[in-house]
Amino acid sequence: MKIYITKYVASYPTDFKKVIGSKIFRTEFTYGLIEPRRDSEFFPNRSDEKIMRSDVKEAVVLINELLRKSNFKSTERTPLFIANGAFIEDSNKYLQRVMKVYETFTDELGEKEKIHRIYRACPPLIALETLTNSTMSYVAQYSGLKYLNSTFGNTSQSFSLVLKESLNTLNRDDVDRVIIGATNCSGNYSFLMNSSVVGYTTGWRESAGVGLLEVVKSDTIPKGALCEIKDVKLGLKVPSLTEQKIDRKWNKIAKIGESDLIICSGAFTSKENQKDLEYCEDSGAKSKSLFESYGNLGSANSLLGIIEGIQMFDASIATVNVVDRDIYGRESIIKIKKC
Amino acid sequence: MLGDKTYVIEYELVSPIAVGKEHILPNLKKGFSADRIVNRVDTEGLPFRKAAEVQEDLNGFIKDEPQHIKEVCCHDRKLELLASCFGIARHRLDTLINLLEPEKTGVIIGVGADVTAFENYEEELLKHLNSGSIPINELFTRINDNGIKLNSVNNPYDLYSIYLAEKFKAAAFQKSVLTACVSSTQAIALGYDAIKNGEAEVVISGGTDSLINLLAIISFGKLGVITESTEEVSCRPFDLHRKGTLAGEAAGFVVLASESFVKEHNLNPVAELLGYGNTLDAYKITAPDPEGLSMTAAVENAINDSKISSNQIDYVLAHGTGTRHNDELELKALEQVLPKGTPISSTKDRHGHAIAAAGIQEFCILLELMKDGYIPKNLNTKNPCQTELDIVREDRQANIKYALTSNFAFGGINTVLAVKNEIDGIRS
Structure with missing residues (x-):
């Protein structure tokens, strides 16, 4: 029994903004945004839309496009696994009302009144807006997927975990196909989270990205199969929190070069990306990265890397290794082969 | 090894009901x-002032x-709870x-x-409000030391699994x-899968969360x-006059091991994790499916996956949040699958709802x-809801050989674990 990707859908950032991170600390970053397709027949209803991030809205549209292609029946037991990045697009906007309240605080104001003002200012659906499983639950709600599920997050390694989970499920369970996806949202929340961990450097670039794949098991190559998944490997590294500084060097545990092409990800700046490409090319294979087009796509890095690999299959490229190292320096390698 | 049984060989809990697992039973009793x-946050002026x-x-x-x-740990309560939980068990876990x-x-x-x-x-926030900067950016950048792996606030979520991985060299x-609310329940279920698949022979599964801010x-x-x-009282699970749940916090972990690991090292397991059910409502993110079909399927799947029958279940430690929707639908789902008179109770009235850590908290309690044969x-x-199940009204001693523990989450995720107490032929 082999595992194949038979369908994919994805959306990429179209609008890029360069903004100030911190005036005091002189940081700035560029981030790419996805523009959800409001004209789609699958666009979520107005009451749901109000509490959804843009990547979640687009995921709802994409799942329906994917399942339409798949002739999906809602009675089917099809598992759904999602990798998720940050859960807040713009923490400034999201907490604006609460922070405005702090502006009204004076020394004379009692604690009780302060707390009451914060209470009144707090958006009523804030718990749902920041729900960590919102992509998975909305995708389920708008598609009818009801079976085994999980959401992994929130570094870029999470998509490799999702893919591994899907392979295990197909090998073990009485199911023939699994839907997997990754959504990453960009913005100041993600920038603040990631740049604090690895250390801010100039040229910081992150983007939102969304994609979904249909993964099936079969004894023979399914009609329309896009690639075979040969392997998913994690780097077997335990990041140390005891040592304070992060080690994001490639640890060279896995052999990344046994393929016609390497698609790598994990960099947050062009300089870092250049080093990654050099490291990959040292292994003897051609290498490519989506960084210059989009920046770091977080939890969607490897999924969009797979799609890029599929699109690049030709007479000279029959095998692609999609390699990523996450913010804690954990490597993952996904090996795909042209059908 | 595919098909290997999965055993619980260790566990620990930090919870409002017990800081350390040895305090669970005495406090319940x-x-x-x-x-x-x-206590930790000033809530004067709020309609919700109580929590666990x-x-x-x-x-x-x-x-x-x-x-x-x-x-x-001074900034991040989730890390503080998890680190404390490990700290309690640290010496016991050395071997x-x-x-x-x-x-x-x-x-x-x-x-x-x-x-x-x-x-x-x-x-600190007030300093940045009228400075022309984005206050939250300045606040977070100021609190977090640039380039130090651990943020003080706004950490990547993987921090907690990495923390435990370093301790266990995983x-x-x-x-x-x-x-x-099913995060740690799924963590246990996925640990079971990882052992079944041969992905690992030992998995440390757990969770940490706090609503106390x-x-x-x-x-x-x-x-x-x-x-x-x-x-x-804040939380009345399965009571006709229930008004809602009690906010909580907790951290805990279990060490799951394959049968071959247990045998090789001649260990004494605590229990066997038999299987699980895990479904999605696919209904509305804001409300559970009123028919409770996927909840019912999760209970059924847990029993089927465990290769036992519903009439073997001796007890259910229920999600029982005390909210109108959850308890009504949970009873409905359990009634569909379990025989009349199956005892069920929820302990959230004592320790509150720890959201992502609810599953691990209740698994440790179960x-x-x-172990003690005690149903709280x-x-x-x-005024219990009308049901043919036995909503337990008095503490009792009973042999609990097979039990379920259920959790249900916002967004319609339903995860149920099945556990067996008696370990046939493996305890030394």
């Missing part, structure tokens, strides 16, 4: 409830941590940790949404499950799930109950 006015919080000073449990981890092979050991941790405790940074994987209490309160503090009553239930 004496009817302790942590339901009280919140861990009252103990946890500093003693993290005293051996490096200084920078101790400092982050086990020496047996573990890093590449065959993994960690899976369920974590809840990141809610910054703004009340702790009011002074290199096979470090996974973070982000499925709200101003924004979290307000946001869940506004969602209509937390009982207002005018009520005498292990203690099974629903502490605050005076």
Whole structure:
């Protein structure tokens, strides 16, 4: 029994903004945004839309496009696994009302009144807006997927975990196909989270990205199969929190070069990306990265890397290794082969 | 090895009901409830002033941590709870940790949404309000040391699984499950899978979460799930007059091991994890499916996966949040599958709802109950909902050989675990 990707859908950032991170600390970053397709027949209803991030809205549209292609029946037991990045697009906007309240605080104001003002200012659906499983639950709600599920997050390694989970499920369970996806949202929340961990450097670039794949098991190559998944490997590294500084060097545990092409990800700046490409090319294979087009796509890095690999299959490229190292320096390698 | 059985060989819990697993049973038996006015946060002026919080000073449990981890624990309650939980078990685990092979050991941790405790940074926040900068950016950048692996606030969610992985030298994987109130329940289920698949021979599964900060209490309160503090008791699971749940916090972990690992090292398992059910409502993110079909399927799947029959279930430690929707639908789902008279109770009336850590908290409690053969009553239930199940009203001793523990999450995720107490032919 082999595992194949038979369908994919994805959306990429179209609008890029360069903004100030911190005036005091002189940081700035560029981030790419996805523009959800409001004209789609699958666009979520107005009451749901109000509490959804843009990547979640687009995921709802994409799942329906994917399942339409798949002739999906809602009675089917099809598992759904999602990798998720940050859960807040713009923490400034999201907490604006609460922070405005702090502006009204004076020394004379009692604690009780302060707390009451914060209470009144707090958006009523804030718990749902920041729900960590919102992509998975909305995708389920708008598609009818009801079976085994999980959401992994929130570094870029999470998509490799999702893919591994899907392979295990197909090998073990009485199911023939699994839907997997990754959504990453960009913005100041993600920038603040990631740049604090690895250390801010100039040229910081992150983007939102969304994609979904249909993964099936079969004894023979399914009609329309896009690639075979040969392997998913994690780097077997335990990041140390005891040592304070992060080690994001490639640890060279896995052999990344046994393929016609390497698609790598994990960099947050062009300089870092250049080093990654050099490291990959040292292994003897051609290498490519989506960084210059989009920046770091977080939890969607490897999924969009797979799609890029599929699109690049030709007479000279029959095998692609999609390699990523996450913010804690954990490597993952996904090996795909042209059908 | 595919098909290997999965055993629980260790567990630990930090919860409002017990800081350390040995306190679980004594506190349950004496009817302790942590339901009280919140101590750590000033809630005067809020309609929701009560919660279940861990009252103990946890500093003693993290005293051996490096200084920078101790400092982050001052900001990050989830890390503080998890580090304390490990600290309690640290010496007991030494022998086990020496047996573990890093590449065959993994960690899976369920974590809840990141809610910054703004009340702790009011002074700092106020400084940036009229400076022309974005106050939250300045605040976070100021609090977090640039380039130090541990953020003080706004950490990547994987921090918690990585923390435990370093302690257990678990290199096979470090996974973070982000499925709200079933996060740690799924962490246990996925640990079971990882052992069945041969992905690991030992998995440390657990969770950590805390709702005890101003924004979290307000946001869940506004969602209509937390009982207002005018009520005498906050949480009445399966009671006709239930008004909502009690906000909580907890951290815990279990060490799951394959049958071959247990046999090879001649270990005495605590229980066998038999299987699980895990479904999605696919209904509405804001409300559970009123038919409860997927909840029912989760209960059925847990039993079927375990290769037992529903009439073998001796007890269900239910999700039982005390909210109108959850308890009604949970009873409906359990009634569809279990025989009349199956005893069920919820302990959330005592320790509150720890959201992402609810599953691990209740799993640890269930292990203690099974070990002792003790079924606790629903502490605050005076007028039980009508059901053919047995909503337990008095504490009782009973042989609990097979049990279920269920959790259900916002967004319609239903996860149920099946556990067996008696370990046939493996205990030495």
